[in-house]
Amino acid sequence: MTRSTTRRKAAFAGALLAAVTLAVTACSSGSTNLPGSGSSSTSSTDAVFSGAPVASADLIISGSTMEKIKKRGKLVVAEALDAPLLSQQDPTNPDSVTGFDADLAKLLAIYILGKPNVEIVPPASETREAMLQNGTVDVVFNTYTITEERAQQVDFAGPYFESGLAVAVKSDNKDITSSKDLDGKTVIVGANTPAVTEVPKIAPTATVTAFATDPAAVQALIQGRGDAYVQDYTLLASDAASEKQIKVVGQPFTKEPYGIGLKHGDSDFKSFVNDWLTKIQKGGQWGQAWKTTLGTVTDSAIPTPPKIGSVPGS
Amino acid sequence: MTAQLIPDRPAPARARRPKRTYAASFMYDTPGPRGRRNVLLGSLISCVAFAAIIGYGIWQLASHGQFAAERWAPFTDWAIWQYLLVGLLGTLEAAAIVAVLGGALGIVLALGRLSRLRPVRWLCGFYIEVARTIPVLLMIYLMLFGLPQLGINLPTLWKLVVPLTIANSAVFAEIVRAGVLSLPRGQREAALSLGMRPVQAMRHVVLPQALRNVAPSLVTQLVSLLKDTSLGYIVAFTELLYRGQVLASYLHLLIPTYVAVTVIYLVVNGSLSALASRLQRGSRRGSRRRPSTQPPLPPLPATPHQEESHA
Amino acid sequence: MNPLIDNLGPLVQALGTTLLMAVVAGIGSIVLGVLITIARVSPIPILRTAAFLYVQFFINVPLLALLLLAVFALPDAGLLLPLTPTAIIVLTVYEAAYVAEAVRSGVNTVPVGQVEAARALGFTLAKTLRLVVVPQALRAVVQPIGNVMIALAMNTALAAAVGVVELTAEVNKVNLVAAQPILIFSSAGLVYMAIALTIGLAAGWVERKVAIAR
Numbered sequence: 104m105t106r107s108t109t110r111r112k113a114a115f116a117g118a119l120l121a122a123v124t125l126a127v128t129a130c131s132s133g134s135t136n137l138p139g140s141g142s143s144s145t146s147s148t149d150a151v152f153s154g155a156p157v158a159s160a161d162l163i164i165s166g167s168t169m170e171k172i173k174k175r176g177k178l179v180v181a182e183a184l185d186a187p188l189l190s191q192q193d194p195t196n197p198d199s200v201t202g203f204d205a206d207l208a209k210l211l212a213i214y215i216l217g218k219p220n221v222e223i224v225p226p227a228s229e230t231r232e233a234m235l236q237n238g239t240v241d242v243v244f245n246t247y248t249i250t251e252e253r254a255q256q257v258d259f260a261g262p263y264f265e266s267g268l269a270v271a272v273k274s275d276n277k278d279i280t281s282s283k284d285l286d287g288k289t290v291i292v293g294a295n296t297p298a299v300t301e302v303p304k305i306a307p308t309a310t311v312t313a314f315a316t317d318p319a320a321v322q323a324l325i326q327g328r329g330d331a332y333v334q335d336y337t338l339l340a341s342d343a344a345s346e347k348q349i350k351v352v353g354q355p356f357t358k359e360p361y362g363i364g365l366k367h368g369d370s371d372f373k374s375f376v377n378d379w380l381t382k383i384q385k386g387g388q389w390g391q392a393w394k395t396t397l398g399t400v401t402d403s404a405i406p407t408p409p410k411i412g413s414v415p416g417s
Numbered sequence: 418m419t420a421q422l423i424p425d426r427p428a429p430a431r432a433r434r435p436k437r438t439y440a441a442s443f444m445y446d447t448p449g450p451r452g453r454r455n456v457l458l459g460s461l462i463s464c465v466a467f468a469a470i471i472g473y474g475i476w477q478l479a480s481h482g483q484f485a486a487e488r489w490a491p492f493t494d495w496a497i498w499q500y501l502l503v504g505l506l507g508t509l510e511a512a513a514i515v516a517v518l519g520g521a522l523g524i525v526l527a528l529g530r531l532s533r534l535r536p537v538r539w540l541c542g543f544y545i546e547v548a549r550t551i552p553v554l555l556m557i558y559l560m561l562f563g564l565p566q567l568g569i570n571l572p573t574l575w576k577l578v579v580p581l582t583i584a585n586s587a588v589f590a591e592i593v594r595a596g597v598l599s600l601p602r603g604q605r606e607a608a609l610s611l612g613m614r615p616v617q618a619m620r621h622v623v624l625p626q627a628l629r630n631v632a633p634s635l636v637t638q639l640v641s642l643l644k645d646t647s648l649g650y651i652v653a654f655t656e657l658l659y660r661g662q663v664l665a666s667y668l669h670l671l672i673p674t675y676v677a678v679t680v681i682y683l684v685v686n687g688s689l690s691a692l693a694s695r696l697q698r699g700s701r702r703g704s705r706r707r708p709s710t711q712p713p714l715p716p717l718p719a720t721p722h723q724e725e726s727h728a
Numbered sequence: 729m730n731p732l733i734d735n736l737g738p739l740v741q742a743l744g745t746t747l748l749m750a751v752v753a754g755i756g757s758i759v760l761g762v763l764i765t766i767a768r769v770s771p772i773p774i775l776r777t778a779a780f781l782y783v784q785f786f787i788n789v790p791l792l793a794l795l796l797l798a799v800f801a802l803p804d805a806g807l808l809l810p811l812t813p814t815a816i817i818v819l820t821v822y823e824a825a826y827v828a829e830a831v832r833s834g835v836n837t838v839p840v841g842q843v844e845a846a847r848a849l850g851f852t853l854a855k856t857l858r859l860v861v862v863p864q865a866l867r868a869v870v871q872p873i874g875n876v877m878i879a880l881a882m883n884t885a886l887a888a889a890v891g892v893v894e895l896t897a898e899v900n901k902v903n904l905v906a907a908q909p910i911l912i913f914s915s916a917g918l919v920y921m922a923i924a925l926t927i928g929l930a931a932g933w934v935e936r937k938v939a940i941a942r
Contacts, residue, residue, distance in 0.1 A: 421836045422769065422835050422836055422838065422840070422843070422861070423765070423768050423769060423832045423835055423836060426780075427776065427777065427780060444769065444843050444846075444847065444853050444856050444857075444861075445771075445847065445851075445852060445853040445856065446847070448771065452771075456771050456772055459771075459772040459774075459775070460772050460773060460774050463772060463774045463775055463778070464774055467774070467778065473805075473806065474805040474806065475805075477804060477805045477806035478801070478804050478805050481804035483801070483804050546925075546928065549875075549878065549924065549928065550878070550921045550924035550925045550928060551917065551921055551924075552882050552885075552917055552920045552921065552924070553882070554882075554885065554917070555913065555914070555916075555917030555920070555921075558909070558910075558913050558914075558917070559914075562909065562910050563910075588875060591871060591872075591875060592872065592875075595869075595871050595872060599837050599868055630833070630836075630837065631833065633829060633832065633833045633836075634829070634830065634833055634872055637787060637826065637829050637830075640787055640788060641787075641826075641879070644790040644791070647790060647792065658790060658792060658793070661793075671796065671800055672797065672800055672801050672804075675793045675796050675797055676797065676801075678790075678793055679789050679790075679793045679794075679797065682788060682789050682790055682793070683785065683788050683789055685788075686787070686788030686789075687784060687788050690784065690787070690788065
């Protein structure tokens with residue numbers, strides 16, 4: 104094989120790679136709509152956004168974060184892409200991210216900009232504070248539990264939702280009926296979730312195993328690597344709805360207030376966002392957003408939103 | 418002619434050697450009847466053992482319902498594959514940039530560490546040792562948390578590429594240095610005695626042979642780098658493994674998703690390795706020089722693979 | 729320094745798990761890697777092909793995907809083990825492929841004349857490998873194997889994704905409450921650096937001990 108043959112082969116390989124790249128990106132530029140894909144009905148979520156309040160010009164104080172966002176034309180949000188019902192990207196249509204956190208972020212964008220122009224930056228849970236401090240993102244909508252330690256690094260608007268941890272077990276498990284039966288058992292939790300610290304509090308003798316993602320934890324429960332899985336009750340409800348081998352038992356046994364993460368010390372922005380939160384709670388958009396996302400897996404009525412500023416750290 | 422006892426790839430079927438020999442077979446005398454019988458026995462036993470293990474595994478998986486149609490149905494959608502393949506493009510893009518920058522920097526560092534000037538040697542050595550031992554994760558964190566406080570705000574791609582380049586250039590440097598050191602000193606001495614300057618000797622004689630010798634290690638490192646781009650999730654860079662994670666939580670299906678991701682990685686990395694070894698084999702055969710590790714011996718009888726060794 | 733000192737007990741225990749995984753998987757992968765390279769020169773074609781496919785598979789597949797598949801798919805294939813042993817086995821099997829590649833390039837730097845001389849002396853294949861080829865091959869690739877061991881030590885951090893309580897998992901847990909990522913992760917990074925430095929120094933010492941003048 105001569106060197107020119109080698110060069111020709113390399114050039115051919117490069118051309119092939121370029122062609123494949125063009126093909127994939129060309130196809131992905133248009134969004135495909137497959138029948139029966141994804142249960143998020145766009146019509147009902149549009150109802151959430153249609154009457155959403157928009158901030159009047161005098162609320163956008165000059166020199167503030169709100170003005171910066173408005174000039175930029177989009178709101179940069181740190182939210183997950185792999186949290187079903189909260190902020191889940193639809194792989195068949197990657198531009199569409201649906202869920203409670205995602206909808207609230209869009210509502211905030213409408214409030215500031217008039218349009219739901221949101222740029223999503225999925226954070227690793229340890230980088231959320233840094234992203235706010237650096238200004239990489241404007242807000243964090245990521246089931247961000249308000250704690251006093253965190254309140255020393257970031258500011259919290261809200262709380263905007265109160266969740267709780269619940270227990271899921273295999274469908275044929277009769278031993279565990281509530282969070283009180285966890286002592287001495289092997290309990291699966293999600294890494295970097297509040298369950299990591301809560302489970303040792305209520306069941307000091309339980310062995311805690313942490314898995315990085317929710318699908319992994321569900322699979323571990325089914326395989327018997329643990330007796331119970333403690334996680335946010337809405338996530339568990341969504342898991343139990345799609346996986347018949349597990350069931351949720353008992354009631355939520357903790358209170359997890361979710362807050363909107365903001366840069367530390369930005370009090371103008373904090374009162375602005377709290378203002379907006381009050382408006383959408385009164386206007387019904389908050390309830391609508393809940394109903395079309397978290398409400399789809401439970402039969403209960405729209406819950407009352409928590410009082411803003413009611414949690415230490417908010 | 419091949420100097421490798423264990424070639425990168427098994428010999429192609431149309432090789433000119435008789436069926437029962439392979440590159441390293443000159444390590445022992447051609448087996449007689451008893452030897453051939455033992456080889457056949459060994460082949461049969463290994464065959465049966467592998468088939469039994471794989472068969473048992475598949476049977477167990479099937480009995481647990483892992484092959485049920487609805488678990489794999491989403492993967493007949495082109496949209497799902499497209500979602501993953503766009504992630505793959507991100508991976509490839511980052512890996513290509515790191516490979517080029519890291520490779521160039523690595524060669525420079527390796528030469529620096531071999532230089533005659535002590536300060537240069539010391540500096541390059543220090544950089545290599547530090548960059549090799551700091552975990553890449555930590556470097557990414559430091560860039561993510563530290564740089565913006567200095568006022569430097571890089572685009573997402575470069576937040577991933579810069580730490581990876583720093584880490585991988587050190588590894589490349591060590592590989593290249595190992596290659597240069599494994600070359601017999603006579604090569605450099607011969608080049609110098611021909612009147613070449615040290616830089617010329619390095620560039621024309623030592624470095625090409627060294628790189629050729631360590632090409633397998635370099636390709637392995639390249640593949641490793643491709644997989645390291647999965648650390649992009651920390652800086653929110655769109656790449657394949659994170660997209661697999663999003664897909665797994667969307668579909669509520671763990672195993673089929675990660676099997677799909679594994680297959681994609683296997684295909685991409687496998688073809689990369691195959692391409693690299695094909696190019697390398699071509700360039701080696703193209704150069705008519707005798708490779709340095711091969712002393713000029715007359716060919717032994719009954720070792721037909723050495724036919725090509727005549728210069 | 730506070731959150732780290734408050735949790736010193738669990739952190740040290742988690743560090744112990746990390747070191748255990750690194751050492752056991754390290755030794756296992758070196759042994760397995762050399763065996764695989766030997767399989768590639770064996771006269772049995774099936775073993776040669778199997779060894780080649782093994783190396784190609786594990787080099788080209790990311791470790792995280794392998795860990796997840798091993799922890800969650802293997803039990804359905806009939807093999808349910810506790811998490812830490814599963815992680816150690818996966819790490820061993822994965823890094824063995826890299827060791828095999830490194831040893832292979834080492835074998836290729838052994839001059840063919842060595843093997844021919846061994847054969848002329850009447851050595852069998854096993855003797856040639858044991859006394860002539862493998863020692864010289866290993867001597868040539870001490871640094872690359874050192875690199876693989878360092879990579880192995882760093883890769884133990886991935887076991888945190890599948891529930892093994894090792895240093896990264898414990899550090900994440902501490903940070904969850906304390907919310908001081910720079911301090912906590914830098915310290916964890918320094919510990920990993922110390923481990924990598926130790927391995928690097930050990931590799932350098934071994935290299936000096938087995939070096940010969942060329």
